[in-house]
Amino acid sequence: MGTSATMRLPEWARTERRGKPRETKRVLRSVGLATVCEEARCPNIGLCFSKPSAAFIIMGPNCTRNCRFCAVTHALPEPLKNDEPQRVGLAASALGLRYVVITSVTRDDLPDGGAEHFARTVRAARRRVPAAKVEVLTPDFRGSPESVAVVVGARPDVFNHNVETVPRLYPAVRPQADYRRSLSVLHRAASLDPSLRIKSGLMLGLGERIEEVLQVMMDLREAGCEFLTLGQYLRPSRAHAPVERYIDPAEFDDLRHRGLAMGFRQVLSGPLVRSSKDAEEMYNRGHPET
Numbered sequence: 287m288g289t290s291a292t293m294r295l296p297e298w299a300r301t302e303r304r305g306k307p308r309e310t311k312r313v314l315r316s317v318g319l320a321t322v323c324e325e326a327r328c329p330n331i332g333l334c335f336s337k338p339s340a341a342f343i344i345m346g347p348n349c350t351r352n353c354r355f356c357a358v359t360h361a362l363p364e365p366l367k368n369d370e371p372q373r374v375g376l377a378a379s380a381l382g383l384r385y386v387v388i389t390s391v392t393r394d395d396l397p398d399g400g401a402e403h404f405a406r407t408v409r410a411a412r413r414r415v416p417a418a419k420v421e422v423l424t425p426d427f428r429g430s431p432e433s434v435a436v437v438v439g440a441r442p443d444v445f446n447h448n449v450e451t452v453p454r455l456y457p458a459v460r461p462q463a464d465y466r467r468s469l470s471v472l473h474r475a476a477s478l479d480p481s482l483r484i485k486s487g488l489m490l491g492l493g494e495r496i497e498e499v500l501q502v503m504m505d506l507r508e509a510g511c512e513f514l515t516l517g518q519y520l521r522p523s524r525a526h527a528p529v530e531r532y533i534d535p536a537e538f539d540d541l542r543h544r545g546l547a548m549g550f551r552q553v554l555s556g557p558l559v560r561s562s563k564d565a566e567e568m569y570n571r572g573h574p575e576t
């Protein structure tokens with residue numbers, strides 16, 4: 287099995303990098319915000335920025351953790367900006383968003399992990415774009431049930447927390463995280479509000495085995511997870527964990543079918559699937575009553 291240093295990037299990873307970020311970037315700069323799409327150097331940025339949805343990254347740009355697959359900067363974090371929630375609301379309104387994703391770096395330096403700041407941002411988005419759906423993509427808050435409850439209390443529509451990979455690979459690629467703790471965060475959110483949609487995702491190609499992926503999918507169902515994203519890991523730079531394998535699109539398709547058979551409402555599974563890509567479509571398809 288080769289690594290990304292020696293493997294050619296498959297055709298799908300090059301052809302879909304088209305598309306131009308338009309108005310979105312201008313509005314984000316004008317209110318001093320960043321999207322996770324830019325911070326994580328996502329290959330879908332052009333396509334996503336042409337839709338009425340955006341994934342804001344708050345409490346950044348520096349993360350207190352250092353996951354080996356992630357392009358976000360690992361450095362001492364800055365103090366929280368009190369007006370950031372309002373600026374997210376303003377940007378959501380200026381962009382006419384129908385779907386707002388709010389995510390963050392991990393802030394292990396804050397007593398509540400930033401839960402209250404998250405909740406304030408959800409409420410600010412609700413005030414400015416009341417018709418929009420709001421999805422939070424949270425860190426694990428070091429497993430704090432109180433912090434999860436604070437975020438759930440702000441009434442987002444979707445609570446997303448990515449397990450990212452299989453437990454065996456955590457020490458190598460996600461050393462400051464804990465698989466069981468991530469599951470407990472999802473389970474806690476699910477048990478607090480039955481109307482809340484629970485979502486998670488994995489990147490494939492880091493060296494996981496298929497039976498390990500299937501076990502994680504079953505664990506996620508047990509934790510109350512209904513929406514699942516599975517995408518190909520792409521190495522942000524040579525300093526990051528190598529790609530161990532490019533997964534065939536047919537294998538992604540097979541995993542989607544298996545996920546639906548396990549009871550997930552929606553499974554997005556494909557090479558360029560990312561946690562926040564097509565989030566609005568996923569929500570609407572998995573939630574036809576709204």
Ligand code: SF4
Pocket residue numbers: 349350351352353356357358390391392425
């Ligand atoms: S905790 Fe999240 S933002 Fe921080 S390095 Fe890991 S994946 Fe990146």
